[in-house]
Amino acid sequence: MTELTGKRRVLLVGAFLVAAALSVFFAVRLGVSVVYWSDPSHIDQAFEGWMTPRYVARSWDLPPDVVADALALEQDGAGRRVTLEEIARASGRDLAALFDALEGAITDYRTRGGE
Amino acid sequence: MNELLFGYVSVYGLPIVGLAAFLSCLAVPIPTFAVMLAAGAFAATGDLVLWQVLAVAWLAAVAGDQTGFRIGRWGGAPIVESLSKRPTRAVLIERAMASIRKWGGTGVFFSTWLVAPLGPWMNLAAGASGMGWLRFTLWDGLGEAIWVCGYVGLGYLFGSELDRLTTLLGDWAGLTSSLAITALLGVILWRTVRRRAP
Numbered sequence: 001m002t003e004l005t006g007k008r009r010v011l012l013v014g015a016f017l018v019a020a021a022l023s024v025f026f027a028v029r030l031g032v033s034v035v036y037w038s039d040p041s042h043i044d045q046a047f048e049g050w051m052t053p054r055y056v057a058r059s060w061d062l063p064p065d066v067v068a069d070a071l072a073l074e075q076d077g078a079g080r081r082v083t084l085e086e087i088a089r090a091s092g093r094d095l096a097a098l099f100d101a102l103e104g105a106i107t108d109y110r111t112r113g114g115e
Numbered sequence: 116m117n118e119l120l121f122g123y124v125s126v127y128g129l130p131i132v133g134l135a136a137f138l139s140c141l142a143v144p145i146p147t148f149a150v151m152l153a154a155g156a157f158a159a160t161g162d163l164v165l166w167q168v169l170a171v172a173w174l175a176a177v178a179g180d181q182t183g184f185r186i187g188r189w190g191g192a193p194i195v196e197s198l199s200k201r202p203t204r205a206v207l208i209e210r211a212m213a214s215i216r217k218w219g220g221t222g223v224f225f226s227t228w229l230v231a232p233l234g235p236w237m238n239l240a241a242g243a244s245g246m247g248w249l250r251f252t253l254w255d256g257l258g259e260a261i262w263v264c265g266y267v268g269l270g271y272l273f274g275s276e277l278d279r280l281t282t283l284l285g286d287w288a289g290l291t292s293s294l295a296i297t298a299l300l301g302v303i304l305w306r307t308v309r310r311r312a313p
Contacts, residue, residue, distance in 0.1 A: 009307065016304055019297040026290035033283055045276055050122035054160035059275040081162040083125045 047099040049085035056084075060106055070105030071098060117149050117281050124153040128163055133175035136263070140179025142235035148266050148288060149281045155270020156277050168267055176259040177252075180227070180238050184251055187242020195243055215244040220254040227258030228265060230295045231288065 045059065057067045067073075071087055088095045123131045132154045139147035151172060158165040195212070199205035215222070219241050226237035241251050266284075273280050 012300065012304055012307070016297065016300040019293050019300055022293035023290060023297050026286050026293055030283070030286040030290055033279075033286060037279060037283075045278060048118055048121070050118055050125050052125050052157065052160065052162050054162050055125075055157065055275075055277075058160045081125065081128060081157070083122065085122070086126070 047084065047102055049083060049088070049095055051084050052081060053084070053087075056102060062106065062109060066105055066109050067102070070101045072101075116146070117278060120146065120149050121153045121277060124150055125157060125162065128157075129167060129171050132168055133171045136172045136175035137179040137182075139231075140176055140235060140238065141183055146281075146285065148231075148284060151263065151266035152270035152274060152281055152284065153277055155267040155272075156274025158267070159271045159274055165267075165271065169263055172263045172267060173256075173259055176227075176263060177256055180234070180255045180259065181252070183235055183238030184242040184248075184255075187239035188245075189242075191239060191243025212244040215240055216246055219244065219246045220250050223251055224254040224258040227255060228262035230292050231262065232292050233295075 047056070051059075053067045053071060053073060054064065056062070057064045071084075072091070073087070084098055085095060087093075088098050120135075132150060135145060135147045135150040139145060154163060154168045154172065155165075157163040158168050195208060199208050219237075223237055223241055223246075226234045238255075269280065269284065270277070
């Protein structure tokens with residue numbers, strides 16, 4: 001390596017400091033996320049339009065037919081991939097109404113003791 | 116941003132997985148790891164098929180890297196040549212290229228998964244340096260297999276809370292990448308300081 005000129009040295013030190021600052025930034029963010037989510041009250045996620053009925057069933061730990069009933073889905077056994085947003089659009093319902101129906105079905109299922 | 120990507124994966128499936136894997140190897144700034152996590156999560160629910168996700172993602176990533184390598188091979192040589200017109204610079208460039216040819220295989224390997232943001236540039240540099248195609252392809256294919264299996268696997272296992280997982284892994288990837296760059300710059304600085312000392 002040839003001798004670095006003053007200007008290049010300043011650039012190199014600057015780049016090093018920026019990279020080091022970024023490392024600290026990500027370390028702090030990671031730490032904050034881990035601490036935040038280790039609190040059990042922060043765990044529940046919200047329903048989103050991109051979710052599929054199967055995803056809802058898995059994430060909320062429900063039998064598939066509870067979700068299918070709540071969404072008034074015809075189970076044709078084809079196993080086609082569909083999102084909540086597509087279901088709402090196809091059935092002319094509001095996405096928020098679907099979320100409410102799911103919420104209700106989950107509460108209902110859990111109060112029944114998960115049968 | 117993440118929700119939008121999750122939506123693309125759940126609506127369009129495999130084509131989005133392939134497109135994201137391909138483009139990310141060509142330095143298009145999309146958080147492809149979020150796409151891989153989502154694909155893994157939907158494979159776990161049964162909305163996608165695991166082996167298909169793995170195969171499509173791996174093939175597309177390798178194809179993307181091959182494209183970058185080719186661009187480096189065809190476009191890189193003239194640039195290197197014009198830069199090498201000044202003799203002092205020519206010595207430096209030749210030395211850099213020689214070190215890529217010597218250590219490049221390992222560099223390509225780690226740039227596909229451990230320091231993924233560097234991957235696209237590594238492909239170009241490897242192509243421009245005249246690294247052998249077979250050597251590049253073997254290291255690259257191995258590295259991409261780790262990257263694909265890693266992210267799709269994490270999505271498969273822990274994807275029931277996709278949003279949370281993506282944020283955590285995004286910060287983790289940012290941390291490892293910036294640490295690697297800090298370490299690299301630190302080594303270069305250390306060497307110049309030592310060189311100056313008597």
